[in-house]
Amino acid sequence: MFFDQPLSRLRALALCAACCAGGGAQADILIGQTTAVSGSVAASVGEALQGVRAYLDHVNAQGGVNGEKIKLITLDDNFKPPLAGENARKLIEQEGVVALFMSRGTPHTEAILPLLAKHKLALIAPSTGAMVFHRPVNPYVFNVRSSYQAESKRAVEHLFQVSLQRVAVVHVDDSFGADCLEGGMHGFDSAGKKPVAVVKAAREKPDYAAIIQQLKQAEAQAVLWCGSGLAVVDGVKALRQAGSAAQVVTLSNNASSGFVKQLGEYATGVIVSQVFPNARALGVPINREATTLLAGQAELSPASIEGFAAAKVLVEALRRAGPKPTREKIIDALNGMQRYDLGGLELAFSPTDHTGLNYVELSIIGRDGRFRR
Known part of the structure; x- marks a missing residue:
């Protein structure tokens, strides 16, 4: 369940894409997210979060990354840019997250940019394809989708x-x-x-x-x-x-x-x-993996596969950053991710290129309500 509450209550009720099993144990790695849990794009955001949760739950169930569990703290910005900026400030300065993850919207993500530069931490996989996040290369923004x-x-x-x-x-x-x-x-x-x-x-x-x-x-x-x-x-x-x-x-x-x-x-x-292959194309390894982990929870959709892919990039960056990842180590790990197989899709980052993937195709909605290529 999602909540649009003051931070003091959100800390207790925040969406944890992967919580530690049993007890009230605290996760070791804090990742922050501001996105439109409510508002005009809530439907697609909800589907993206299904993909995120499926992968992070799986990783945490296997022991986490380098022995540490991941906790995703999601704050609702109601698709309002000023609130997105304020949420990001709270996540960075009050919660102490080591990275931000999958913000939604162009002006909303633009509102976060000054905070990234001030605190020197990465924003991984913003759910926007705006060119301002691709060129010129922002040292703190790492895209996982085409423009x-x-x-x-x-x-x-x-x-x-x-x-x-x-x-x-x-x-x-x-x-x-x-x-x-x-x-x-x-x-x-x-x-x-x-x-x-x-x-x-x-x-x-x-x-x-x-x-x-x-x-x-x-x-x-x-x-x-x-x-x-x-x-x-x-x-x-x-x-x-x-x-x-x-x-x-x-x-x-x-x-x-x-x-x-x-x-x-x-x-x-x-x-x-x-910006990702047809969700029903099970010949694509990432689609097979996501379908398996989402089984019984939700049907794979374009939005959920984007969330799933974003979570895979986040986890790989944390793995490469080593135990007790810092903001600086995560950025270094991302810049060194020059060839990473997401599962039939090769992602590449370098200090001079933060686009990640270059994949675009068109689909048409059929009479059955499904996207057809």
């Missing part, structure tokens, strides 16, 4: 490849949306085309009537829609209710079964970019 720009570029290129000519972009009016738009424009440039409309959507309360009117006036055949899960869901519903059959493409931040359920009858045919 949003790579995704949006690929999405736009695909739309022109399938002979759709009138393509529009709707993007949330924040740093994530600007990043998505920049990548999309690279796709337009490579196709020698221009968007028929570029529409900004307010982050808190999008004016869907005005957005849909602009799309209809532009006679858009397809829309690259960049926003949070609920924002895109409401946008797709408004578009369809207005009588438009335009193809909708969105990014991997919405690659979750929760997103599909929220779309309901409007889900079929929506394209979602992916």
Whole structure:
């Protein structure tokens, strides 16, 4: 169960992705996380945390890392950037975590950056593909997924490849949306085309009537829609209710079964970019491993496989850092992780490259509510 409580209560109720077996024994390695347990992206965050817990529970059940158990302290930021920054400060300065892990959202993660530099600790696997976390290389941010720009570029290129000519972009009016738009424009440039409309959507309360009117006036055949899960869901519903059959493409931040359920009858045919292999591709070793550890708990989804992969990178960094890992040792271990097999996916970090993985493909939601490649 998740809680949105003051820190004093959260310390007792915090989500421990892996608790010590038996008694009230304390975990040895403290890892901090601020993420949207509640709010507009809570569905996909919950699925990601299922993957995280499955792997960390498994590792702790085997004795932990170098004989030490891992405790993940998760604070809810309700998908609000200022709260994400405050949560990170509490985790670092009051809880004394040795690393931060899997924050969610672009402006939310940007709010954490000054704290990383001040306290010199790593943020591992932020759940955002914003280019600001890739280039220039931030010495404290270690990504475990491709960039949003790579995704949006690929999405736009695909739309022109399938002979759709009138393509529009709707993007949330924040740093994530600007990043998505920049990548999309690279796709337009490579196709020698221009968007028929570029529409900004307010982050808190999008004016869907005005957005849909602009799309209809532009006679858009397809829309690259960049926003949070609920924002895109409401946008797709408004578009369809207005009588438009335009193809909708969105990014991997919405690659979750929760997103599909929220779309309901409007889900079929929506394209979602992916940064990990199809969860049902059991020929991929990491998928087989995750499916086994999640058995009886949850079905593997794009969001849960991202959480699972992120947890594997965290554990490997702790293993390489040695007993009693410090903030400095963890950063050194990550920078030395130049070839690490996640299970059919090779991740690489170095002091000059913190992207980790370069994997992008597109999926479409089928009539059965599943992502198909």
